[in-house]
Amino acid sequence: MAETIKKATREAYGKALVELGGRYKDMMVLDADLSGSTKTGDFAKVYPERFFNAGIAEQNMMSIAAGIAATGKLVFASSFAMFAAGRAYEQVRNSIGYTHLNVKIGATHAGMSVGEDGATHQCNEDIALMRTIPGMTIINPADAVEAYKAVIAAAEYEGPVYLRLGRLAVPVINDDSYEFKMGKGVMLHDGDDVTVIATGLMVNEALMAYDMLKAEGISARIINMHTIKPIDKDIIIESAAKTGAIVTAEEHSIIGGLGGAVAEVICENYPVPVLRVGTEDTFGISGPAADVLKYFNLTAEQIVKKAKAAIKAKKN
Numbered sequence: 001m002a003e004t005i006k007k008a009t010r011e012a013y014g015k016a017l018v019e020l021g022g023r024y025k026d027m028m029v030l031d032a033d034l035s036g037s038t039k040t041g042d043f044a045k046v047y048p049e050r051f052f053n054a055g056i057a058e059q060n061m062m063s064i065a066a067g068i069a070a071t072g073k074l075v076f077a078s079s080f081a082m083f084a085a086g087r088a089y090e091q092v093r094n095s096i097g098y099t100h101l102n103v104k105i106g107a108t109h110a111g112m113s114v115g116e117d118g119a120t121h122q123c124n125e126d127i128a129l130m131r132t133i134p135g136m137t138i139i140n141p142a143d144a145v146e147a148y149k150a151v152i153a154a155a156e157y158e159g160p161v162y163l164r165l166g167r168l169a170v171p172v173i174n175d176d177s178y179e180f181k182m183g184k185g186v187m188l189h190d191g192d193d194v195t196v197i198a199t200g201l202m203v204n205e206a207l208m209a210y211d212m213l214k215a216e217g218i219s220a221r222i223i224n225m226h227t228i229k230p231i232d233k234d235i236i237i238e239s240a241a242k243t244g245a246i247v248t249a250e251e252h253s254i255i256g257g258l259g260g261a262v263a264e265v266i267c268e269n270y271p272v273p274v275l276r277v278g279t280e281d282t283f284g285i286s287g288p289a290a291d292v293l294k295y296f297n298l299t300a301e302q303i304v305k306k307a308k309a310a311i312k313a314k315k316n
Helices: 009-023 041-046 058-069 081-087 089-097 112-117 126-131 144-156 202-215 233-243 258-269 289-295 300-312
Strands: 027-031 051-053 074-080 103-108 137-139 161-164 186-189 194-198 220-224 227-229 246-253 274-279
Touching (some): 009 027, 009 074, 009 144, 058 081, 058 089, 074 081, 126 137, 126 227, 144 161, 186 202, 194 202, 194 233, 194 300, 202 220, 233 246, 233 258, 246 258, 258 274, 274 300
Parallel strands (some): 027 074, 194 220, 246 274
Antiparallel strands (some): 186 220
8 A cells, every 4th residue: 555645835835936936037035034944945946036024023024025026026935824914914914915916825734733832823714814804815725746736826816815825744635736726625535425525634534535535335425625715606506406414624713614605505595505614713732733723523433423413404
């Protein structure tokens, strides 16, 4: 049996920035004194004249990014998700979102898998925050292959993009032939009994849940929803019509994240039971990433449990 390859999506981010630096001569990369962790240091080594360290001043960094983008340049601004979406929210909203500038926010270390950094750094609210900004595109890749191609796609797109990236090395589920399409969900398995819509590192958990459900004779449709805004309404409605029950899975609060976005589409278009796997109105705890994820039930086992409950909740 082949060994599972694991890579962090932030690693792919750094490599993609170097690739883009060769394509876009007017591209600038900013960081808030975390280039070793966010992997923007990869770009800095190759293109030092186009890299700027704003220091531990994330709000100022976003304002600088907006100013540079206003001159027509492509800008990537990076920090941990807690700082990029949280501390700098006003600047992202007013200076980047309101003006619809061509700034790509590379937010690494998102979610519970930051592990030992603890509750203050485990950002489970960033998707909810970014979803409320008009015109903001949100991408949460499932693995390093998807992350690399998502960064390239973000550069080609005109407008603000929030790229949600992780610290933890996660299984690579795609190969190099994978084609990333912004705003389009990817069906990984088809099924008739229940749909599991997952994003980020929870996509791998959804794939494991698929095997567990299949062993019990349950046919599950598995969707990778890498773009949370704009969300793929068509595949959600189609899935609701076919399976009659939906489970969402995300490394984020169930309030305002993928689960909320899917529920909004379902309520307005094709009401069926929707159960959510994610953190439930709580702050995180410090500990090894794998243990933290298990503690908060961000697991394949929890997806299976919710899937069975969703099937049971179907209307006869």
